[in-house]
Amino acid sequence: MFRPIGIFDSGVGGVSVLRDAMALLPHERFLFYGDNANAPYGLKSPEEIRACVRRVVDELLQRDVKALVIACNTATAAAAKELRETLALPVIGMEPALKPAHALLHGGQILVLATPATLHMEKFQRLMALYGEGAVPVEGRGLVECVESGHLDDAAAEAALRAVLAPHLARPTDAIVLGCTHYLFLRRALERIAPGIPLVDGNLGTVRQLRHVLEERGLLRAAGAGGCELHTTGDAEHFLPLMQRLLRA
Numbered sequence: 436m437f438r439p440i441g442i443f444d445s446g447v448g449g450v451s452v453l454r455d456a457m458a459l460l461p462h463e464r465f466l467f468y469g470d471n472a473n474a475p476y477g478l479k480s481p482e483e484i485r486a487c488v489r490r491v492v493d494e495l496l497q498r499d500v501k502a503l504v505i506a507c508n509t510a511t512a513a514a515a516k517e518l519r520e521t522l523a524l525p526v527i528g529m530e531p532a533l534k535p536a537h538a539l540l541h542g543g544q545i546l547v548l549a550t551p552a553t554l555h556m557e558k559f560q561r562l563m564a565l566y567g568e569g570a571v572p573v574e575g576r577g578l579v580e581c582v583e584s585g586h587l588d589d590a591a592a593e594a595a596l597r598a599v600l601a602p603h604l605a606r607p608t609d610a611i612v613l614g615c616t617h618y619l620f621l622r623r624a625l626e627r628i629a630p631g632i633p634l635v636d637g638n639l640g641t642v643r644q645l646r647h648v649l650e651e652r653g654l655l656r657a658a659g660a661g662g663c664e665l666h667t668t669g670d671a672e673h674f675l676p677l678m679q680r681l682l683r684a
């Protein structure tokens with residue numbers, strides 16, 4: 436059996452990256468791990484996040500993955516450097532898509548919606564120093580919990596989004612960065628609250644980078660059937676059907 440690609444997140448948000456990766460790389464086999472028992476990472480300290488990430492990565496390494504995708508902005512900010520320094524296999528991470536959003540700046544503001552942990556880590560401060568003109572960081576408190584419980588496009592999702600965004604939307608807004616992979620599943624509710632404002636995410640950039648790295652290292656599988664396996668550290672009866680639903684969303 437050919438070697439799979441390991442992909443993980445604190446929870447179901449990473450399924451949005453998995454879905455895009457499967458579309459771009461249809462011949463690869465993906466092992467997805469959602470660390471749902473420990474979500475949200477965004478309220479933990481960097482050290483706590485690194486400890487969670489090490490446990491998930493150990494599981495994936497035991498399955499002989501050929502590359503690792505950190506489908507989580509928060510885990511990338513906390514642990515990507517350590518993983519790259521200690522592992523021989525390619526590690527692909529992600530960061531809030533402030534760079535592409537910056538190109539949309541047109542006299543208004545750019546709201547960067549991400550977890551509290553992401554926004555407070557040094558990696559994000561460096562990104563802000565480069566592309567932060569007009570950018571306003573916004574902590575997406577409550578949004579990950581909303582998606583983990585399956586509220587994507589209902590009154591609960593709208594209320595959670597309003598609580599976070601209402602104080603900011605009175606000012607002209609050129610773009611909203613979805614700086615957490617969970618938030619992509621709130622897109623429809625978000626479009627009702629912030630109609631006409633472009634929503635920018637880093638998923639496509641991440642999966643293209645994955646393809647590039649696999650090609651470069653001669654690891655790309657160019658033919659044959661691919662697929663995915665879903666795993667959770669949480670309640671499988673709740674999370675596995677939710678992941679299946681999100682894969683089709």
Ligand code: DGL
Nearest residue numbers: 445475476477508509616
């Ligand atoms: N999905 C993760 C991200 O992209 C984090 C969610 C969490 O707080 O656990 O940042």
